[in-house]
Amino acid sequence: MPILDWVDKDKALKAADGAPYRLLEEVPKLSFGDADHENMLIQGDNLDALKALIPYYAGRVKCIFIDPPYNTGSAFDHYDDNVEHSKWLSLIYPRVELLRDLLTEDGTIWITLDDRESHYFKVMCDELFGRKNFIANAIWEKSDSPRMDAVFFSSRHDHLLAYAKNKEFAEFNRLPAEIADHYNRVDDKGRRYYTKPLRAMGGQGDSREARPTLYYALEAPDGSKVYPVRQDGTDGAWRWREEKVRDESERIDWVNGKKGWVPYYRIYGDASQGRPAETIFPHSLAGSNRTSKSEIKKLFPVDNPFGTPKPESLIKCVLTIATNPGDLVLDSFLGSGTTAAVAHKMGRKYIGIELGDHAVTHCAPRMQKVIEGEPGGISKACKWEGGGGFRFFRLGEGVFDEAGQINPDIRFPVLAAHVWFSETHTPWTGKGKSPLLGVHNGVAYYLLYNGILGDRKPQNGNVLTSRILAELPPHDGPKVVYGEWTPFKADRLRKEDIVFKQTPYDVKAR
Numbered sequence: 364m365p366i367l368d369w370v371d372k373d374k375a376l377k378a379a380d381g382a383p384y385r386l387l388e389e390v391p392k393l394s395f396g397d398a399d400h401e402n403m404l405i406q407g408d409n410l411d412a413l414k415a416l417i418p419y420y421a422g423r424v425k426c427i428f429i430d431p432p433y434n435t436g437s438a439f440d441h442y443d444d445n446v447e448h449s450k451w452l453s454l455i456y457p458r459v460e461l462l463r464d465l466l467t468e469d470g471t472i473w474i475t476l477d478d479r480e481s482h483y484f485k486v487m488c489d490e491l492f493g494r495k496n497f498i499a500n501a502i503w504e505k506s507d508s509p510r511m512d513a514v515f516f517s518s519r520h521d522h523l524l525a526y527a528k529n530k531e532f533a534e535f536n537r538l539p540a541e542i543a544d545h546y547n548r549v550d551d552k553g554r555r556y557y558t559k560p561l562r563a564m565g566g567q568g569d570s571r572e573a574r575p576t577l578y579y580a581l582e583a584p585d586g587s588k589v590y591p592v593r594q595d596g597t598d599g600a601w602r603w604r605e606e607k608v609r610d611e612s613e614r615i616d617w618v619n620g621k622k623g624w625v626p627y628y629r630i631y632g633d634a635s636q637g638r639p640a641e642t643i644f645p646h647s648l649a650g651s652n653r654t655s656k657s658e659i660k661k662l663f664p665v666d667n668p669f670g671t672p673k674p675e676s677l678i679k680c681v682l683t684i685a686t687n688p689g690d691l692v693l694d695s696f697l698g699s700g701t702t703a704a705v706a707h708k709m710g711r712k713y714i715g716i717e718l719g720d721h722a723v724t725h726c727a728p729r730m731q732k733v734i735e736g737e738p739g740g741i742s743k744a745c746k747w748e749g750g751g752g753f754r755f756f757r758l759g760e761g762v763f764d765e766a767g768q769i770n771p772d773i774r775f776p777v778l779a780a781h782v783w784f785s786e787t788h789t790p791w792t793g794k795g796k797s798p799l800l801g802v803h804n805g806v807a808y809y810l811l812y813n814g815i816l817g818d819r820k821p822q823n824g825n826v827l828t829s830r831i832l833a834e835l836p837p838h839d840g841p842k843v844v845y846g847e848w849t850p851f852k853a854d855r856l857r858k859e860d861i862v863f864k865q866t867p868y869d870v871k872a873r
């Protein structure tokens with residue numbers, strides 16, 4: 364497959380692996396509302412923040428929406444949007460790589476860009492996701508009127524690229540569709556429908572000769588046999604195979620006319636479950652830059668509240684198509700906090716990451732207003748009245764120091780998450796109260812660290828001795844035990860079905 368190359372791409376390929384695992388530290392004074400919500404705002408560089416999320420959220424995010432700097436060459440008040448083209452690609456590549464790893468198997472990622480970088484980005488994503496997982500390059504009508512000073516085109520749209528982690532599993536929600544007037548009958552459950560003759564009519568394929576398998580006898584209500592007959596009296600064909608008629612017999616209506624019994628089939632107005640998403644997001648549905656400017660002004664009535672917000676309706680469209688209530692949504696270029704606000708109002712869980720000070724000056728206060736029932740944006744459409752909460756985090760120390768040693772201040776649950784993820788490549792959901800981290804594919808993983816067995820002397824509690832082994836929660840099968848040391852020789856370990864791994868040397872960051 365042809366791939367994109369640029370200066371220093373080799374470094375970009377290693378950047379995600381090389382990024383340190385850092386701790387996320389809550390800043391309670393910036394958190395707000397109910398504490399038991401999973402919602403997170405994180406201030407920091409998203410490369411490190413995404414890496415910090417990997418041991419806990421790999422494979423758990425249903426939908427990612429990002430609106431990264433477009434590389435417009437501008438210096439906005441809140442962030443710089445002017446980096447050399449190769450640098451932009453190097454900035455984006457490792458971040459999208461980590462974002463891909465955070466997606467669920469049926470998850471999707473959506474990215475807005477303009478003509479400056481979108482085509483390069485598409486080729487980069489083909490490499491990262493596989494061409495088969497490309498869904499569409501939709502367009503968002505960002506402007507509701509032309510710019511009269513434009514020299515060539517007055518650009519009215521941005522690109523909205525969508526990729527699936529794995530297109531075989533991804534599913535889009537259908538959108539509500541009006542039921543047209545010709546669905547003029549109603550069944551006993553109140554569903555509207557109309558009928559069409561079951562006999563194939565017109566075209567090449569309505570004769571017995573053309574479709575021999577669709578020529579068979581159906582039994583009419585009086586027990587007589589009915590065959591498909593064309594207008595000219597020759598043998599015809601049914602539209603459905605015999606098994607389908609049997610399986611969907613409740614959709615068949617028989618009418619006794621002049622020429623005898625004739626079968627019809629019902630087409631329900633709701634049978635198609637709404638209409639599919641379309642690749643054009645018009646401003647009348649998704650809002651425009653004018654909409655978002657007015658939304659942000661209402662939220663922050665100051666001179667220059669935030670230069671490049673997206674309208675809430677645009678993100679509502681994306682989340683309506685790609686998520687259901689309770690799903691986890693992530694935006695790692697959060698800006699003024701629009702994705703978090705929309706996810707919150709729509710009953711989705713979310714993680715938002717923002718580098719700039721506006722994480723504190725915009726995102727946190729905006730979410731606080733949302734929790735208090737902020738009425739703007741999509742609130743009316745979602746019947747939003749307030750509630751919920753979020754926790755605010757900043758990036759803390761590294762889990763490992765530069766020599767790869769475990770930072771001595773690391774607590775048991777943090778190391779447990781890293782050990783579990785490096786062994787199983789699945790996120791850790793344990794509580795950190797037991798040395799048994801869990802069982803994966805029949806293998807039990809144990810961690811002896813920080814005196815987890817209650818023995819505060821680490822050299823005792825962290826060493827795999829016969830006494831400690833007897834205290835471990837039992838597992839009838841292979842075991843992997845991480846600890847500082849073990850006096851057991853190879854034959855004893857084999858007999859106990861244990862693979863012993865030494866902390867810190869065998870704890871791999873990724």
Ligand SMILES: C[S@@+](CC[C@H](N)C(=O)[O-])C[C@H]1O[C@@H](n2cnc3c(N)ncnc32)[C@H](O)[C@@H]1O
Nearest residue numbers: 408409430442672673696697698699701718719
């Ligand atoms: C176009 S704005 C996003 C606007 C957002 N969609 C909204 O509705 O407000 C891009 C944001 O990405 C942030 N950003 C740029 N590089 C970043 C990084 N490495 N980590 C986290 N955020 C970053 C910028 O500070 C800026 O706020």
